[in-house]
Amino acid sequence: GYEPRAFDPRSGFFGIDFYDFSQPIDQPLTRRFIVRHRLEKKHPRRKRSEPVEPIVYYVDAGAPEPIKSALMEGARWWNQAFEAAGYKDAFIVRELPPDADPMDVRYNVVQWVPRSTRGWSYGRTIVDPRTGEIIKGHVTLGALRVRQDYLIAQGLLPAYEHGATPDPRLEQMALARLRQLAAHEVGHTLGLAHNFAASVNDRASVMDYPHPYITLDGDQLDFSQAYDMGIGEWDKRAILYGYQDFPPKTDEAAALNDIIRETLAMGLHYISDRDARPQGGAHPYGHLWDNGTDAVAELERLMQVRAHALARFGEANIPPGTPLFELERVLAPLYYGCRYQIEAVSKLIGGVRYSYALRGDGQVVAEPLPAEWQEAAVAALRQTLLPEFLMLPEALLRQLPPPPPGYGRDREAIPTQSGLLFDPVTAAEASLRHTLSLALHPQRLERVIVQDQRGYYGMRMGPQALLQALHVNPENYPDKGMEGALARAAERVYVIELMHAAADADAAHEVRALVLDRLHELEALFAERLEHEQTGPYLRAHTRYLASLIEAFMDEPEDFKLPPVPDMPPGAPIGCE
Template sequence: MRKRLFALFYLALAVNCQIFAQSPAESGSAVTIATFTKAMERNPGFMTYYWDAKKGKIWLEIDKFDTEFLYYPTLAQGVGSNDIGLDRGRLGQEHVVKFQRSGPKVLLIEPNYAYRAISNDPLERQAVNESFAKSVHAGFDIVAEENGKVLVDLTSFLMQDAVGAVQAITRTKQGTFKFDPSRSSFYLPRTKAFPQNTEFETIITLTGDNPGAFLREVAPTPSAITMHQHHSFVQLPDDKYKPRAFDPRIGYGGIEYFDYATPVNQPIMKRYISRHRLEKKNPSAAVSEAVKPIIYYVDPGTPEPIRSALVDGTAWWNQAFEAAGYKDAFQVKLLPADADPMDIRYNLVQWVHRSTRGWSYGGSIIDPRTGEIIKGKVTLGSLRVRQDYLIAQGLVGDYASAAAPSSDPMMQMSIERLRQLAAHEVGHTLGLPHNYIASTQNRASVMDYPTMVAKVKGASIDLSDAYTKNIGEYDKWSIRYGYEQFPAGADEKKALDKIVGDMHKAGLTFLTDQDARPEGSAHPGTHLWDNGNNAVDELKRVSEVRKIALANFSEKKIPVGTPMAMLEEVLVPMYMFHRYQVEAAAKVVAGQTYANALRGDGQSVLSTVPVQEQKRALDALLTTIDPAFLALPKSVLTLIPPRPFRYEPNFREVFKRRTGITFDPMAAPEAAAGMTLQMLFNTERVSRLVAQSALDPAQLSLESMLDQLLAATWYKADPADGYQAEVKRLTDKLLLQKMIDLANNQEATSQARAIAGLKLSQLKAKLNGADANSKLAAHHFFALDQLRRAEGNVADIKPTNPQTPPDGAPIDPGQEWLAPACDWRP
């Protein structure tokens, strides 16, 4: 009996303990928020939260259900590697979300704004809402409530890898990492509540095995990567913003969605631009101050004179807003010392440090419902300016003595570049993508990628006009399109169409990334890092600059006291000075001129580049694989010794080598010749050559291009100079491999492969008839062996992996907006 009583007693005790262990919601008790949070720190704001210091938790008070707000994560403190891309200030994806209660739970739900019905009929809207998936980002148990408000534990939602750092490390093959909660916590100095936004910051640690080289380079202990991640809950704008329609003839990023309420005879896809909200104080005035100006704040941690350059370049945009009818509507200030850069109220230009030079970024947080820009954010890499200075050093540097040289031209060029870079990246945050055709229109846009304009003056180089010093003419038209306020009652569509038409009359157009990328794109005037209105003429001019730079190259390009081996860093951009103009000229071959034309707008739609211009381009490109062009001056080869102790070479900045620690005199010619051939043998380009000559037999054909390449290499006698002769033989082999690759390239058209095979057969016949005892016997034997293997099993070919040029980009702006390197976010 006593045993049964003790058993019943312990059972009752266990039940009571279980009840006490339950949450208030589970037990059904009505615990108030005030009671539950009595010992916690209350932080009132847009979303009031409580800090529980004893448990290290954040408790969120929810007083509005089914009310949408904006959530987005950012990276407040980064990893410092451009290659991984986890930079300080990196923006995550924004989400429109809302809290929805279901009994004792609260869900954080994201509606699907990609599919809508813009209709007054609730049933029509409901049909669309129920047809597509939503996303639930998190679920929370209610722990306390009072007066319609509830309290939930937000800790687990905040304590996660919200920006996808693990995926970034995995994608860049830097090891296998995971989030480690035991080494992660809240960072209270950046956890704050403001009237329009509530901000939370966490210290996040990822742990893993086998960290890659990029991580080993930047982390003190590469197996533990710690960064700060930030979460923003932001009040959405009111409904007074009016979206503006997108026009493909003038560049803007933005939003797009399906509108299922659209009549069948109209496009169902709706496209609108991204822009800041801007309104005139006096809408009827031609020029008026803004109700609320757009203000950008520059990171005060930027050193001088760089800081002033960033302020000046950012302020250029006021010129464009003046053209759109505003007075002082765009302003630039230093970020106040007590301001939080994560605060949604501050458009920010931030100075970021990395271990290597890397891309700069211009992105925005937008309202996904309308396209309205809520916050602009620019990230500028600090090492970029050093690369610009290095290029100027190679072009005009003259360290004649131990005393400081007259560095004005070098520093002045670097400062001018920074102004242009700041303007470029801020332009992205105003909604603008790249406009890569602007360089052919008198440098009409800061949204192009410019290289410095180096001019030949006798036997020297002049950099006084290296970069533009103001906003471009195209930029004014684009800001007019996005921000101009039209009179009451005006037909906005007609007014916008007139802006585009007037822009075209001024000789300005828009083409962007898809039209400009070096591999595969076809437009002859749309390129990255080029200048001039004609790619072929500019290649010739740039080649002359390169020739003078190499002729003037001496030990005076580095300061006294610098290891002589460091001359190679200055040499690389001089030797490769033509690289981007080669890309531009190659796109003339099989090029097509076109516009983003609309029916009835009067623009020329499409035409093939005339045959004479294509032949001029090919001739200019052939000069870049000539041995005399490729061979380094022998005086330069005697200046560069092996690297001294603790000055290990960075092969992203210098030429790779096959000669051990010594400078390889063949590496630079191999990289440069390979670059030209790579462009000419682009799969899409050779396929277009076949197509254009089929449509017009007078056009440049693939047969003709291959014949001219063979005539310039294999069928041409070796130079008398032994070094140049070896460079020619190297180029011969590079061409041979490219032709074999084309003949076996399943992505090319069958006719392109057939033509390559025929030309290889003709080369083989010629080599078989050559003198087997000549000094070229080894060269010919190698080629015949490669051809024999190609006729059997192409997998038997074991080509020497061609050297590639050291990294060129980024020497100039920006983030690619189609890829992580340069993907800018609208």
């Protein structure tokens, strides 16, 4: 029969748990097993063995080509992990036979589901609650989001410069993403959780959320490494833990612990959803949609790729005969193209290196990041607040018309406050809000304050210096011109996000005090600025506006209605998940 396998928080598996009152009083009441399919070797003593019964997955025959082939190929990558665990032909992918019902519990399926709204893909399982045995794996792939991936590539390349046939790299990248996606969701149905730290280990897992890795090679963008191919090192280690069929008389607990010890010795990191997903997250490696080992260096690199593509962006990015309004839709993922890496960098501020450590396993437990890393993160984020980063070329603005009849802006659109027309200042405000709401997240500020108290910053960046570094002062820009307008937007969003933190009832008192103190400092700065004779009319109006907001806020912080700042379009998931 099926043998449950012990859960280990370092294994990368989902688990089930239940109270077992038959346990001795000195043993934990909660029993924990991983979820996994039943898989046994015919010859567990041999180096390589066929399974008693293979795990078979069936792919939706209704998925159109070339998508279906990409899905089958990606799902089959898992066989590499089972081979690494000494299995032969243990993981098989077939097309779903015409007479089979995808809801039939006897079939593990990968379904391709058309849906009209944005949404995620899912890898769900039906599990025996007593043992953790997976009875059925059911992957649901949303047919819509691969187009987000295509859109990202379309923003980067003048793909239609030679006419209606696009640069083949658009489709190649989208299909590469679909292989990844099929492997990812099937991975969930094999029992595996996300590993958002895999990008730090050279894309060690299909269970991460990948961001296309596009490089700048001289004057050309190189798409050849956009998405990784094949199963990752981490995935092989996880399958080994969950699916190894040990020879009889093996001490399984010791053997499982050896597997984990080896995985740790390989330097593979594992960080999952609860750590990586929240905006206030603290882990320097656990990020969604990021690349590389050094989040700051990757942001700087990505900023160069974005600047390269923005400088070349124009009508060759859409097919001939398409309404020019479509350009705005293609611009959205490019203009906000650094958003996930910005999020990754923000987590270094007040960041803490930690792991799912067990007593005696030698893993890092809870080490604040070196102050110089944190400083570098703040400096990198500041770059994304400057007019140089937010500015769009005037020639491009003249190519962005309002939507024609039959077309319109949907929730994926760049926000505008100028009616039907594209609005470069509002577009920038959404980007500013993204960076500043992350950098000024109350949980992050609380960690910075505490790390400062614990003496981790020494003479380097403390909380006050952090708040100052995020302030772009429009006095340093001309009153008239887009640079000045964008610098004022940066200060405006900064003040509003400070008020958000100060009014946040869930924020620590020290955070609210620190931020309130900064707002008082700004009041004084604004009063001084208004006395300067050379303050131009735009800056004067802007400064009076912010001063009056702060005054009203200070009067009644509880009842004050914070002025809204537009959000950027949702963005994720890129090509499902």
